[in-house]
Amino acid sequence: MDSIDLRLIDLLRDNARSSYAELARKVGLSAPAVHERVGKLEAAGTIRGYRAEVDHEALGLGVTALIGIIEDSGADTDDVLTAVRAMPEVESCYFMAGVESYQLTVRVGTIAELEQLIVRINRTPGVASTRTAIALSTKWENRPQPGVG
Amino acid sequence: MDSIDLRLIDLLRDNARSSYAELARKVGLSAPAVHERVGKLEAAGTIRGYRAEVDHEALGLGVTALIGIIEDSGADTDDVLTAVRAMPEVESCYFMAGVESYQLTVRVGTIAELEQLIVRINRTPGVASTRTAIALSTKWENRPQPGVG
DNA sequence: TCATCACCATGGACTCCATCGACCTTCGGC
DNA sequence: GCCGAAGGTCGATGGAGTCCATGGTGATGA
Numbered sequence: 001m002d003s004i005d006l007r008l009i010d011l012l013r014d015n016a017r018s019s020y021a022e023l024a025r026k027v028g029l030s031a032p033a034v035h036e037r038v039g040k041l042e043a044a045g046t047i048r049g050y051r052a053e054v055d056h057e058a059l060g061l062g063v064t065a066l067i068g069i070i071e072d073s074g075a076d077t078d079d080v081l082t083a084v085r086a087m088p089e090v091e092s093c094y095f096m097a098g099v100e101s102y103q104l105t106v107r108v109g110t111i112a113e114l115e116q117l118i119v120r121i122n123r124t125p126g127v128a129s130t131r132t133a134i135a136l137s138t139k140w141e142n143r144p145q146p147g148v149g
Numbered sequence: 150m151d152s153i154d155l156r157l158i159d160l161l162r163d164n165a166r167s168s169y170a171e172l173a174r175k176v177g178l179s180a181p182a183v184h185e186r187v188g189k190l191e192a193a194g195t196i197r198g199y200r201a202e203v204d205h206e207a208l209g210l211g212v213t214a215l216i217g218i219i220e221d222s223g224a225d226t227d228d229v230l231t232a233v234r235a236m237p238e239v240e241s242c243y244f245m246a247g248v249e250s251y252q253l254t255v256r257v258g259t260i261a262e263l264e265q266l267i268v269r270i271n272r273t274p275g276v277a278s279t280r281t282a283i284a285l286s287t288k289w290e291n292r293p294q295p296g297v298g
Numbered sequence: 299t300c301a302t303c304a305c306c307a308t309g310g311a312c313t314c315c316a317t318c319g320a321c322c323t324t325c326g327g328c
Numbered sequence: 329g330c331c332g333a334a335g336g337t338c339g340a341t342g343g344a345g346t347c348c349a350t351g352g353t354g355a356t357g358a
Contacts, residue, residue: 142200315344
């Protein structure tokens with residue numbers, strides 16, 4: 001994990017479809033060398049995968065919301081987690097410090113669908129209550145942190 | 150935008166480095182046809198880009214937090230936004246409905262750095278107060294929603 | 299200080315892919 | 329029924345991906 005690895009990571013976070021030859025030119029190595037380095041970063045889990053970023057509105061998922069979950073005292077946390085994991089609308093899920101055990105990022109097409117999702121989460125065993133905040137607009141998302149990160 | 154486009158999007162969200170030939174095999178078209186479809190999806194903005202996903206802990210950014218910003222009454226929203234945009238630690242930024250105008254996802258290396266970041270945000274003109282919640286663990290992030298999205 | 303070992307980059311070779319042009323099919327409108 | 333547009337397949341070619349053998353370099357230990 002040296003500075004060349006970091007540059008490769010930066011380049012791949014900027015454009016994951018760059019060819020190895022292009023990466024090699026940019027970092028000043030040969031293509032096989034880059035190939036091996038990237039392979040090792042993948043094997044080590046430093047690079048987890050490659051994702052296309054989409055325009056959610058264009059795909060009919062124009063409503064983004066953040067939902068905090070407060071658990072029942074004595075609830076089995078794994079049950080809540082399993083139930084939430086089964087909901088495809090939940091894009092991200094963090095286990096939090098504080099009153100709200102989980103913080104979710106969800107994406108749905110309409111406010112009506114959001115309502116149904118909230119109802120479903122509230123009905124989940126172990127969930128005491130939820131708090132929902134709706135994103136009116138997304139300024140930016142998943143912006144890579146250059147240099148290190 | 151037909152079902153083949155949606156499948157291509159799903160495949161690219163799963164692995165953005167798939168070759169056109171591989172995508173072609175999976176959707177039952179020729180490679181040039183897939184090439185043209187993907188190019189159109191990119192040109193239309195439906196596909197915004199391709200990003201490598203990294204293990205943030207491995208890169209020394211093990212602390213994730215969510216920060217809500219309450220603005221001063223009468224503050225210029227653009228000033229706050231510009232200031233926050235200049236902070237590389239801020240990975241995502243949503244403009245929200247509710248008391249907290251902005252919701253940020255931030256990533257730093259240590260709690261000390263988080264403290265400094267919060268101080269910096271609080272000192273930003275237009276910011277009345279902030280509310281920070283720390284993620285103890287990330288259950289999942291940026292999970293693609295299959296089928297549509 | 300020198301020998302040894304392990305690791306990594308290089309360069310070549312071979313296979314496969316990206317991509318362009320030409321032609322074909324299908325569908326809508328006239 | 330004909331024509332044009334859109335979008336598909338096919339074929340060719342230039343370049344990329346990837347494997348392998350070789351050589352150089354830095355660290356370790358005697």
